[in-house]
Amino acid sequence: MSKVLEIKDLKAKIGNKDILKGLNLDLEEGKVHAIMGPNGAGKSTLSKAIVGHYDVEVTDGEIIYKGKNIVDEEPEERALDGIFLSFQNPVEIPGVNNAYFLRTAVNARRKHLGKPELNAAEFLRAMKADVAELGMKPELINRSLNEGFSGGEKKRNEILQMMMLEPDVVILDEIDSGLDIDALRAVSEGINKMKDGKRSFLVITHYSRILDYIEPDYIHVLKDGQIVHTGGSELVEQLEKEGYSSFEEK
Amino acid sequence: MKLDILNTLDSNGILKELGASSSKSVAASALAKLKVPNKKTEKYRYFDIEPLVSKDWKLCEVKEQNVEASGKKIVIEDGALLNSGDIDGVSVEVAEFSDIDAEHFDGLYFLSHLMAPKAIVIRCSKDSSFEIEHNYTSSECLINYRVVILVDANIHCQISDSFKGEAKKSFILSGYDIFVSRDASLKFIKTHTLNSANYTPIFTSRYKVDSSANLKISSFDFSFDNGLNLFRVELKENANLDASHLLYATDSAKYGIVSEIVHEGKSSTSSQIAKSILDKKARGIFDALIRVQNSAKWTKAHQNSKSVLLNSGAYMASKPQLEIYIDDLEASHGSTTGQLDNKQLFYLQSRGIAKDDARKMLILAFAHEIIATVDDEYLANKIYADFETAYYGKYELDCMKTCDSCEESILGIE
Numbered sequence: 001m002s003k004v005l006e007i008k009d010l011k012a013k014i015g016n017k018d019i020l021k022g023l024n025l026d027l028e029e030g031k032v033h034a035i036m037g038p039n040g041a042g043k044s045t046l047s048k049a050i051v052g053h054y055d056v057e058v059t060d061g062e063i064i065y066k067g068k069n070i071v072d073e074e075p076e077e078r079a080l081d082g083i084f085l086s087f088q089n090p091v092e093i094p095g096v097n098n099a100y101f102l103r104t105a106v107n108a109r110r111k112h113l114g115k116p117e118l119n120a121a122e123f124l125r126a127m128k129a130d131v132a133e134l135g136m137k138p139e140l141i142n143r144s145l146n147e148g149f150s151g152g153e154k155k156r157n158e159i160l161q162m163m164m165l166e167p168d169v170v171i172l173d174e175i176d177s178g179l180d181i182d183a184l185r186a187v188s189e190g191i192n193k194m195k196d197g198k199r200s201f202l203v204i205t206h207y208s209r210i211l212d213y214i215e216p217d218y219i220h221v222l223k224d225g226q227i228v229h230t231g232g233s234e235l236v237e238q239l240e241k242e243g244y245s246s247f248e249e250k
Numbered sequence: 251m252k253l254d255i256l257n258t259l260d261s262n263g264i265l266k267e268l269g270a271s272s273s274k275s276v277a278a279s280a281l282a283k284l285k286v287p288n289k290k291t292e293k294y295r296y297f298d299i300e301p302l303v304s305k306d307w308k309l310c311e312v313k314e315q316n317v318e319a320s321g322k323k324i325v326i327e328d329g330a331l332l333n334s335g336d337i338d339g340v341s342v343e344v345a346e347f348s349d350i351d352a353e354h355f356d357g358l359y360f361l362s363h364l365m366a367p368k369a370i371v372i373r374c375s376k377d378s379s380f381e382i383e384h385n386y387t388s389s390e391c392l393i394n395y396r397v398v399i400l401v402d403a404n405i406h407c408q409i410s411d412s413f414k415g416e417a418k419k420s421f422i423l424s425g426y427d428i429f430v431s432r433d434a435s436l437k438f439i440k441t442h443t444l445n446s447a448n449y450t451p452i453f454t455s456r457y458k459v460d461s462s463a464n465l466k467i468s469s470f471d472f473s474f475d476n477g478l479n480l481f482r483v484e485l486k487e488n489a490n491l492d493a494s495h496l497l498y499a500t501d502s503a504k505y506g507i508v509s510e511i512v513h514e515g516k517s518s519t520s521s522q523i524a525k526s527i528l529d530k531k532a533r534g535i536f537d538a539l540i541r542v543q544n545s546a547k548w549t550k551a552h553q554n555s556k557s558v559l560l561n562s563g564a565y566m567a568s569k570p571q572l573e574i575y576i577d578d579l580e581a582s583h584g585s586t587t588g589q590l591d592n593k594q595l596f597y598l599q600s601r602g603i604a605k606d607d608a609r610k611m612l613i614l615a616f617a618h619e620i621i622a623t624v625d626d627e628y629l630a631n632k633i634y635a636d637f638e639t640a641y642y643g644k645y646e647l648d649c650m651k652t653c654d655s656c657e658e659s660i661l662g663i664e
């Protein structure tokens with residue numbers, strides 16, 4: 001199995017607080033990995049470290065993506081190379097038109113891949129199709145980016161971006177929290193449609209519900225800044241019953 | 251002529267020195283009291299007025315010339331009327347004018363009236379939309395002139411006011427006296443986006459908004475050099491003012507607004523929003539007072555200033571002030587100054603947008619709220635383009651903003 005992302009002994013701080021304490025994790029090509037773990041364990045911090053968020057200072061270890069350590073790369077370089085994070089709390093940007101933003105992003109990525117850029121009409125056709133598929137309100141694409149979007153609308157907008165950007169590694173940080181049943185189904189279907197045997201997923205969640213839809217290949221338990229256990233989907237049931245306390249830190 | 255020598259004279263002396271008619275004695279006594287400003291003058295505290303008033307200026311001769319009357323544009327060159335336009339229901343004449351605002355706070359408002367023997371008087375007696383263009387060609391001189399706009403009762407007007415020209419090192423002392431009559435409305439879009447100029451404009455104006463009349467001011471100042479807009483607005487019963495200001499200043503420009511909005515009549519409303527984007531060593535100024543007199547019950551007054559500093563050398567002097575003499579009203583004011591939002595910047599970068607492009611997007615987004623107050627799409631697009639030109643020093647073709655067919659297809663999504 002080829003590994004698309006290898007995280008080796010990663011240590012990271014936010015401010016002067018150690019959050020990731022020697023974390024090891026490999027993502028396999030074409031597989032769905034889920035991460036579960038208690039509040040404050042460092043799940044969002046891990047996702048931020050992978051995309052190069054300015055809050056997170058990596059003090060030790062490596063993040064190898066497609067064979068290259070990306071720890072010192074700019075966030076936009078990582079994105080252009082195919083890493084995508086759906087944020088736990090997407091930020092609102094008043095005054096930036098949602099469609100305009102997304103077209104800029106899509107074309108930056110296409111240019112990076114040596115593909116021709118999409119003109120406005122081509123882009124809109126593609127976006128309309130994805131918007132319909134996600135059951136997103138069409139007017140949202142002409143509003144300011146995430147401004148005044150409900151929690152669920154923001155999450156769908158993240159998935160829309162994922163669908164349009166066609167990344168190679170998709171990290172979903174609590175994509176399921178705050179979604180109603182229909183939204184959860186639409187979002188999960190959007191994710192499932194993106195599975196193509198090559199693209200890898202890292203799904204951070206607290207709930208088994210979404211895992212029923214998107215069927216993870218691996219479950220990792222993240223506790224106090226480390227992956228303390230890795231198993232198959234049977235782990236979900238155990239976690240639901242026993243909670244995290246049965247998984248001791250290494 | 252040095253302006254500050256007037257400070258040694260009484261009102262008669264001022265009239266005589268400036269050769270002004272006695273019909274302007276009100277202006278002369280106001281100036282004798284307020285004085286030609288210097289660096290200690292409260293309303294000029296953030297601006298370098300001293301060099302302008304102490305310099306020995308050559309006065310720019312207002313040329314007598316044949317006035318054209320064609321097109322939808324009124325053209326004023328170096329203070330002289332060049333083209334009065336051919337606009338249905340809009341008359342333009344050069345005439346004596348003495349209905350000045352005796353309560354104005356600015357000495358230069360009175361001085362400018364005293365120095366201008368006549369004003370360009372524009373009267374709107376039918377609904378209309380037209381342009382006024384100010385063109386400056388004379389270098390190293392003091393260009394002084396006054397413009398008056400009268401909007402008749404029940405009439406609705408839109409005026410787009412713009413500036414161009416290559417005058418170097420000149421001092422433009424000018425301004426408007428604008429009267430919006432009962433039940434009339436005026437949309438006044440002022441675009442001073444001439445960033446290549448290196449003259450200093452001081453526009454000192456008054457707006458009188460009569461009962462149940464509406465005034466909407468959208469001002470755009472993009473500048474590399476010093477300039478100041480001073481204005482006083484009087485609001486009568488049920489009158490409404492909507493003022494939005496966008497400032498982009500860079501290099502070592504000191505630029506901004508000094509204003510007083512006075513609620514005189516009851517149930518009058520005002521809203522004033524200023525957004526400033528400051529780069530390099532620029533200083534932005536928003537020194538804005540709203541006064542609610544005790545005659546102005548049930549007033550609503552809102553004022554807000556937001557600034558973004560793009561450089562550690564930039565500075566914003568933001569002073570929104572409320573002066574209230576009654577209880578029965580709704581009022582708010584606020585001011586924020588900061589850098590671009592890191593979270594927003596990161597979000598855009600995390601989608602593959604390069605940092606510089608992300609910054610540009612956020613700056614345009616910040617400006618957007620003010621540009622969007624211009625509901626004339628052609629004009630709004632032009633202001634966007636001007637803004638980009640000022641910000642980048644060049645045009646950047648941006649399909650989503652300038653190409654109509656793209657815009658339509660974006661909006662065409664149902």
Ligand SMILES: Nc1ncnc2c1ncn2[C@@H]1O[C@H](COP(=O)(O)OP(=O)(O)OP(=O)(O)O)[C@@H](O)[C@H]1O
Pocket residue numbers: 014015017019037038039040041042043044045046055088
């Ligand atoms: N900007 C920050 N400043 C200070 N501490 C932070 C910051 N961001 C995160 N932390 C701390 O880092 C720790 C890990 O946070 P993180 O967001 O990674 O947890 P999480 O596992 O995603 O939790 P949750 O399940 O609640 O989302 C927490 O103790 C949190 O308080």
Ligand SMILES: [Mg+2]
Pocket residue numbers: 043044045088173
């Ligand atoms: Mg989290």
